[in-house]
Amino acid sequence: MAQQLDLVDFIAGLPMPVAAAPQANPLDLLPRRPxxxxxxxAHVPAEDVRISVSSTWTRVVVEQLREDGRGDLLFATGKIRSDDVPPDLIWPEPCRLILMTAASAIRIxxxxxxxxxxxTGLTNTFRFAQQQHADRATVSQQLHLLGEEQS
Structure with a gap:
């Protein structure tokens, strides 16, 4: 005798399309600031964020905002200082520059x-890739080498 499936069992057995996981906002991965x-x-989009990893970072300044002839600095103490930026500055584009350790950059x-x-005129400066899950090999190796320099 043929076994008869009820409608619930039939529907439960249908293959379900796998929904693509929504991409996170890369800005949510950045350190929280004052x-x-x-x-x-807040107005700076992810594509204008730069992450700088340096073995000579003093940890005095943790971020910079460069735009419209102005440079804002965020100090580790939470103090913000604004200055006029000379036109010949090595940073050619408006951006939010975040200074961090290699370990923090690796986590991101x-x-x-x-x-x-x-x-950018600066070495060891990174940006968010267009795709959340792009090839990580080259940058992973570079960040790990920077991490060894920092330890």
């Missing part, structure tokens, strides 16, 4: 692929 700074940089890179930011 409210005044967060308001100042594990969740959202970073890529080298070309033409």
């Amino acid at each position: 409210t005044a700074w967060e308001r100042l940089v 890179h594990e969740r959202w692929c970073l890529e080298e930011a070309p033409g």
Whole structure:
């Protein structure tokens, strides 16, 4: 005798399309900053964020905002200072520059692929890749080498 499936069992047995996981907002991966700074940089899109990893970082300044001939600095103490930026400054584009350790950059890179930011005039500067899950190999290796320099 043929076994008859009821409608619930039939529907439960249908293959379900796998919904693509929504992409996170890469800005959510950045360190939290004082409210005044967060308001100042709130308009900066992810594609204008740069992450700088340096073995000579003093940890005095943790972020910079460069735009419209102005440079704002966020100090580790939470103080914000604004200055006029000379036109010959090595930074050619408006951006939010975040200074961090290699370990912090690696944690971000594990969740959202970073890529080298070309033409910045600074070495070891990265930006968020267009795709959250792009190829991570080259930047992973570079960040791990920077981490060894920092330890």
